[in-house]
Amino acid sequence: MSRRDRPVLAVGAVVLALSLTACGSGSGGSQSGGKVKVGLITKTDTNPYFVKVRQGAEQAAKASNVELSTAAGKFDGDNTSQVTALENMVASGVKGVLITPNDSKAIVPAIEKARAKGVMVIALDTPPEPQSAVDALFATDNVKAGELIGAYAKAAMGGKPAKIATLDLAPGVSVGVQRHKGFTEGFGVAADDPSIACSQDTGGDQAKGQTAMENCLQKAPDINLVYAINEPAALGAYTAIKAKGREKDVMIVAIDGGCTGVQAVKDGKIAATSQQYPLKMAADGVKAIANFAKSGDKASGYTDTGVQLITDKPQAGSESKDSGFGRENCWG
């Protein structure tokens, strides 16, 4: 065998090997014949929230006897990968696609192209801008989720003057903006109220949440209330607060209702959280597409998939469930 042939053969052999493994791991593509195809595109593959979305979709796909194919962006904000996945799904002949847009505006042209080819597109969790770019939206009411913990925090403070830190998502991302707005409205303060002593972006990340809280405590040591965009950010904040020995007199409220978050509520690290239901979101979406395939009826408008205040220290005037309920219904 000449030296020049060797790389060719090596590459060929590995491609064949890979092709075989790909065959084994796939959901049996070509055998599925006439089954209705449904696509799911999440923001990332790794966030436990989207893992739950995927599980919800997989369960519903099995129950509705449709074939599900999934894809995701490489990082939060990755529009290009989502566009590519959407195109490939349309090429594979999907009846409908569920998508959690990484960029509400940038995804719109690709969605319009897919819809022009007769594919029903449902946005999950995050609406595109404008919302009318999709057939339907299945999502948590993020403003309401914020209002619930805002109102809870107001009641739990019991008239004590508040010094607030807000640990937000990222500039211009609608989920974060809506939750923050909901919190301030629920708490009854204006957006620029002096009682908001510190506002930092965390990307919803625990390590960044910790750094942000450390900086906030440096800036305003007397902070006694923390609003966090999600529980990882809240737990990061808890670590920073505990390091200062102030975990008894700083209240943390969060949004999301993941299993780790609910456990933190049970452990008393987080006072309350607003729980959302990604599993239901995805399952309802898959059912809607299966129904469209059967009857030709398209889903439309906005479906609120619900939000529930979870706390073990209920306050008068705030309707809530305990961490036991949260545990049974949590995700992640």
Next chain:
Amino acid sequence: MTATTSLTVRAKDPAALRRLLTAPAAGPLAALILASAFFSLSTEQFLSGGNFSLVLQQVMVVGTLAIGQTLIILTAGIDLSCGAVMAFGGILIAKLAVEGPLPPLLAIALGILACGAFGLANGLLVRAVPLPPFIVTLGMLNVAFALTHIYSAEETVTGLPEPLTFLGRTFPLGRTDVTYGSLVTIALFLGFAYALSSTAWGRHVYALGNSSESARLSGIRVNRLTVGVYAIAGLVYGIAALLLVSRTGVGDPQAGQTDNLDSITAVVLGGTSLFGGRGTVLGTLVGVLIVGVFRNGLQLMGVSSVYQTLVTGVLVILAVTVDQLSRKGTR
């Protein structure tokens, strides 16, 4: 064989030169053909009319970036900043045309020139100080990323005028629809393939990559050549920026964040040596298509994106292994 003797061999024997340049792409080409054959057998849609055009359209942005990346890697450099520079060019083109407001063609020209300026800055830092390309372009990655986010205020720019989206439009070719942008990408690949294989400039680039010192001793102005390569690569990223905005129809400040690594992946898969001096731009085209075909084919099969990443990773390691083994052979 030392670098100097290999240079003499190349200059005297054009047939040997051609063999040397094309051999590294033979393996990748075989991989591409095998993968395509496999996906054709396992899915109904892969061989369908529009699908190849779709893959081409999906890889045109990273493919164009990878042309610039190939030039730089051939000089034994590397460019980590290409995706970020492209994102800056894209947002600049979009904002100047929409909010400037400048005539769209002027906005496009300024965006491409701005990317060229980033490339020029990279080249000057690599040569004048001198600094390792890895460090210079790592710094420039952050500079371009930050400038993009500052200039855009994190806002996606929508409502682009026609000349900006033209390259994303399609025209019918036989039974399929082809985007104008794919043609631009292919033209760039062919142009640079010609320039590298058949001009003095191309030979100098290879000589520089094989040994900067021998190139200098044989009378090549290595400083000017290196700076020029980085600047040309920058201009190519500017064209990629135009392709990007035309493909997505928006100016997106988040774009391009993993494209630096994707472009390096394509170059490596295409058989170009990361140690410089060996490889072809057409090999890079094959490398880009391998990634695009796997992503498209696995998606058509309903395999999730994690497996697409897995396959790409394995292929890259394999490609570098092949490069190393065949290098050992020639020493």
